[in-house]
Amino acid sequence: MSLYLKQVEQLVALQMIDDEIMQLNTFLKSAPAEMERMESRLLELKETVAHLKETIAMIVTQRDQLDRDIEDTGMKIKKSKNKLMMVNNSKEHQAMMREIDNLEKTNRGREEEKISLLEELARQEETLAASQSELTALQQEISQKKKQINQKLQSAKARLETLQGLRAGAEEVVPKPILSRYQFIRARLSQPVVVSVGEGICKGCNISIPPQTYNVLQKGEQILSCPNCQRIIYWSEHFAKEEETEESKAAVA
Ligand SMILES: [Zn+2]
Structure with a gap:
C-alpha cells in the first residue's frame, strides 16, 4: 500500500x-x-x-x-x-x-x-x-x-x-497539517468529515467536485478536501481495489 x-x-x-x-x-x-x-x-x-x-x-x-x-x-x-x-x-x-x-x-x-x-x-x-x-x-x-x-x-x-x-x-501515520485540518473540520462540521468520492460526487455533501480536482484525487498522491464542504475526500475506487486485492490474495492462500 x-x-x-x-x-x-x-x-x-x-x-x-x-x-x-x-x-x-x-x-x-x-x-x-x-x-x-x-x-x-x-x-x-x-x-x-x-x-x-x-x-x-x-x-x-x-x-x-x-x-x-x-x-x-x-x-x-x-x-x-x-x-x-x-x-x-x-x-x-x-x-x-x-x-x-x-x-x-x-x-x-x-x-x-x-x-x-x-x-x-x-x-x-x-x-x-x-x-x-x-x-x-x-x-x-x-x-x-x-x-x-x-x-x-x-x-x-x-x-x-x-x-x-x-x-x-x-x-x-497522518501528517501533522492534515491532522490539524481533520481536527478543525471535525469540530465544526457534521460527521463524518473523511468521506469517499465516487463517480465524481462527494459523499459528504452530495455535490460533484470539479473534474480537475477529481483527476488529482484519482492519482492518489495528496490528501484533498472537497471544495464545496471542506471535508477530507478520497477516491472510493482506491479502497475498492485494495479490498479486491486482499480478497484475491485470501483466495489464493
Ligand atoms: Zn463535499
Whole structure:
C-alpha cells in the first residue's frame, strides 16, 4: 500500500475511533445524571410512604378514641337503664329517658363517624400498599441499574484507554497539517468529515467536485478536501481495489 493510501486509511480509522470516543464520553457524562434522577424519584416515594404512614396513624388514633367514647357512653347507658327500673317518680323517669335517648343518639353519631373513618383508613392503607410495592420495585430497579451502569462505566473506561492507544497509532501515520485540518473540520462540521468520492460526487455533501480536482484525487498522491464542504475526500475506487486485492490474495492462500 502506498504511503498516501496508508494515510487515508488511518484518517478513516481515526474518524471511527473519535466517533466511538465521543459516544463513550457522552455515556460517561450522562450516567451519573441518570442515577441522580432515579435516586430523587426514590426519595420522593419514600416521603410519600412516610406521609401515608403518618396519616394512617392519625386515623387509627381517632378510631381508638371513638371506640373508647362509644364504650364509655355504652356503660353510662347501661347504668342509667338499671337505675331507671328503680325510679318510681315519673318526672325523674322521663328525665332519665331523655338522657338515655341523648346518649344513644350521641353513640349512633359516633358509629357513623367510625364507619366513614374506617372507609378512609382502608383507602389510605390501599394507597400505602401500592406506594410500598412501587418503592420496593424501584429499589430493586435502582440496585440493578447501578450494577449495570458500574459495569458499563468500567468497560467504557477500559475501551477508552484502548482507543487512545489506537488513536496515537493512527496519528503517527497522518501528517501533522492534515491532522490539524481533520481536527478543525471535525469540530465544526457534521460527521463524518473523511468521506469517499465516487463517480465524481462527494459523499459528504452530495455535490460533484470539479473534474480537475477529481483527476488529482484519482492519482492518489495528496490528501484533498472537497471544495464545496471542506471535508477530507478520497477516491472510493482506491479502497475498492485494495479490498479486491486482499480478497484475491485470501483466495489464493
Ligand atoms: Zn463535499
